[in-house]
Amino acid sequence: MDLGTLFEFAVERHPRYEALVQGGTRFTYERMNIEINRAASGLQALGIGQGDRILIVLKNRLETVILYWAIQKIGAVYTPINFRMSSEEIKYCIQDADAKAVIYEPVSEQAVLGAIKELSPVKIGVQGALGADISYEGLQDKGSGEPARPEIQDDDVCLMLYTSGTTGRPKGVPRTHKNEYGAAVAHIIQNRYEVQESTIGVMPLYHTMGMRSLLSMAFLNGKLVMTPDYNAQAVLELLEKEKISCVYLVPTIFHDLLYHPEFEKYNLSSLTKLGYAGAAMTNALTEMIFEKFKPAIFVNHYGSSEVYTFSICDYLNRKPGCAGKPGFHQRLRVVVPDPDGNSTPDDVVPPGIPGEIIADLRTSEAFQGYWNRPDATKKAIRDGWYFTGDMGMFDEDGDLFVLGRVDDMIISGGENIHPLEVEDVIAKHPKVAEVAVVGLPDVRWGEIVTAFVVPKDSALTVEEMDAYCKNSDQLSNFKRPRKYVLVKAIPKSPVGKILRRKLRNGEYEELYLKRESVS
Template sequence: MDLVSLFEFAVERYPQYEALVQGETRLTYEQMNRVIDKTASGLQTLGIKQGDRILLVLKNRLEMVILYWAIQKIGAIFTPINFRLSPDEINYCVQDADAKAVIYEPVSKKTVLEAIKGIKTLKISVQAAQGADICYEELQEIGSGKPAIPRIHDDDVCLMLYTSGTTGCPKGVPRTHKNEYSAAVAHIIQNRYEVQERTLGVMPLYHTMGMRSLLSMAFLNGKLVMIPDYSAQAVLDQLEKEKITCLYLVPTIFHDILNHPEFEKYNLSSLKKLGYAGAAMTKALTEKIFKKLKPDIFINHYGSSEVYTVSVCNYLDKKPGCAGKPGFHQRIRVVVPDPDGNSTPDDVVPSGVPGEIIVDLRTSEAFQGYWNRPDATKKAIRDGWYFTGDMGMIDEEGDLFVLGRVDDMIISGGENIHPLEVEDVIAKHPKVAEVAVVGLPDPRWGEVVTAFVVPKDPALTVEELDIYCKESNRLSNFKRPKQYVLVSAIPKSPVGKILRRKLKAEYEKLYLKKESVS
């Protein structure tokens, strides 16, 4: 089943249901479909054909949703990237994808135009951004109003997401109609969504979480409320105004809205179904969500761009932070970790022992390899399994806990130490707001465990932290940080993941105070 057919079924089913909202603009399914058809026809008039990659450098706005469905209707490949990327990063993605067109807006205009200087590609602007060959509004006027929809197959690529470039150049992840259909169905079932749910379009559409919200709402004739400019205030306003029923967010946004000074003033009684992904959530935040939002359903999703669902946990009240059991399309294992890529699917570790999480590729949610990167594909896909690069541990009840990245492992004095186990201890200190742990080079130990800490209380001292770690019965002495660095902020990706490599690289830049302990 291709995505275009499913969308058109939804339009026919409930044409008058509200589909898309942004500010004062409200579109029903029927109205949205008319705009989509005009946009799709305009793209075809410009010569964009089935299989062409269209690179979008936009915020989460209404136009991006229209363009998504227009690109699907003509069989092209929606290729969104982070609008905050540098010119060099955008240039790499444009050339790697061999993009037929690049679509940008005022916030990304300068970097995009610098990035594509000398590259022959169509330039399409949104929100009257300068320097384009044609603007979004003109696009809707130049075609016939109805696109010629090509024959689309399940295995045709419809989306390409670029993974984070923290380990080098970003990798393109091509996803087919079958992949995206299966991931959306999994999302609907695992979140127990129903017809006419209402959610926020706040998670980036260049990220798999944003795509899940977009597709699941469309298939269920739900309403997607876009927030181009994120703030906790804007989220709370829309939650109340639009009577939002479900959310799928990173922990950072849940943290922001729950800690907003006016949180208690809002009526969020419609909000019943919550899910999070993208980063670990602390036990304290999990408990706060149960207490303040009182969800009927609260689920942790563990997945990736390559394979949407890996596992889900819907009993976070009993096991905060748990990633749970494999999704219903999935089979997983935890194997001996090897950053060089030499472990096999048979190198399974016992329960309670950390290892690398791998996923059986016989799932309709899984990709089949990276775009133009046979080297990365060979390392990630072995003997029919996808090696995630994530560390995990399966407990005696068969539940998965995600521990971080394999290549985040710290080797100090020959001992393997994972940052998350140290962070979990330090995060519980009442004067700590945030913490990130990395290994820094040391001539004696190879690496030393180093904790970067954002104080909640300015009176926090390094000595106090070290005594706290020494007295913790959860942290072996060899895992105790040998260095503590008090900082004003921890660098994170747009979805809230700690950027440990950036933290290492910018150590001097972030440095406010450093003291070593023995």
């Protein structure tokens, strides 16, 4: 079953339900399908067909959604990337994907045009972007209205996501119709979504989380409300105005919403189903979400672009920060960690001992290898298991806790220390807005636990933080930070993951001139 056909089923089921909203534009399923068919036949008229990769360099806008479904209907491969990428990065992705076309808008225009000087993809401009071979409106006019529908198989690739590239070049993750269908069904079941849910299109459509919101709403005849330009107030206004029922966000956005000075004035009573993924959430933020949102359902989803679901936890009131049990398509193990990739699926560690999390690849949600990267595939996929590169631990109840990346583990004086357990303690300090913990080189200890802190209160001092950590019954003394750095912001990826390498490399803006160490 291909995704384009499944969308058409949704159109037949409830043609007059609202499907897509942006600003003053509101599409029913019936009206949206007409727009999609025109775009699909327009792409075919340009010579774009089954199996062709189409690079998408757009914000989360109405046109992006229309083009996604148009690409599915003609059997091409939706290949989205971050619209903030540089020319060099875009050029790499175009060449790596061997993209037949590139679709861009004014915000990405300069970078795209710089990237394709020596290349010849078909250029499609959205929102009046210059330098294109054809505009989005021209594409609609060129279409006959009904695309020729090729025969599409479950195992045909329909999407290629590029990983964030925090270490080296980004890797292409090809995903099939079967993978995306399996992931969408998992998302619906694990978040307990129902027909005619509504959500907000905040998470980027170049990221697996954005894809889940798009697909799950379509399969349930739900409403997707797009937000091309994110800011917390705009999101709060839309949550209230559109009576949004469910969201799937990174912790950073939950933080932005809850700490917005006018949060209390918005009526968010329709919003009952919350989910987060993409990064760890502190216990303090988890507790605040329960207090302020009072959700009926609150799920921590742990997964990846490669294998959508690893695990889910829907009892965060009892175990904040817990990643829970394997998803219903999945089973997991925790094995001896080895950054060089020599561990095997049989090197299992007992409960209570940290190790690398690995996932069974027999799930319908799982990819089968990276695009043009046999080296990366060989390291990540071993004996039918996906080695995540994440550190984790099962507790005595069989619940998983994610402890950060294998490469993020701090080894200080021979002791293994995981940043999240230190961050959870510091985040509860009333004068701390955000915190990230990394290991910095130290002659004596090898690495020294260092806390980078964004203060909520300018009166916060290093001595106060250190006394707080010393007095905490949740933090062993050897795990206590020996250095504190007060910073303006914690560097993050576009989806809210802390970029610890930037902190290690000194890429941050310090609030005060001197860093403080403690004994």
